[in-house]
Amino acid sequence: MHKSVIKNHLKLARVECGLTQAQLADQVGVTRQTIGLIEAGGYNPTLNLCLKLAWVTNKTLDELFWIQGED
């Protein structure tokens, strides 16, 4: 069965911007735990939140998020 997993470079992008998880969370209007879970791959954000994260970290969507296929 084909299973797709969403991967991300959010942590790298956040550190490049010099932001803590709490600061990034404040800027996009979510909890710090949500940012932590996204970075750890434990939560798939909505498209709306993905776009906000891309905007704040000055990245494009596909630089931040991609789907890794697994068989």
Added chain:
Amino acid sequence: MFFHKMTIDERTRSNTRYAAAIWLGVTQLLLAAVVFYRLHVLGQADEELRDFQAVLAISIFGNLALQLILGGVMPRPTWRGALVSYLVLTFLIVSVCLLIYGWPDASRWTNTWLPALLGPALLIGAYALVAYLGQRRIERQIEKLDQ
């Protein structure tokens, strides 16, 4: 002053909905268990449990109907599909009831044959209506967003 600022985000909202859905299911199961226990263990009369049964029925069917209307994903039955479903459902109900209670007295047809024959029709009719309303709601939403 006493608490940190609370942020409600998409994850917490989705968790809340998930928890509410699970707990609604648990509550319905517990209520059904209470009705079953009172009926078959304590031997209470069916009439004494009408309020419990009504609440349970409203909760289960209301939840299903709301999901059908909001989701609009359930297939609408065709006339032939509805007729076949009615016949199968009625056959099952009548067979099970005849096996358990035997052939009913003709004078009690309002409590025996009528619900067995009318119940499935009402159930399938209600399902078809709710599925239709759900799909129409989504179609209207799409039309409105397209404009």
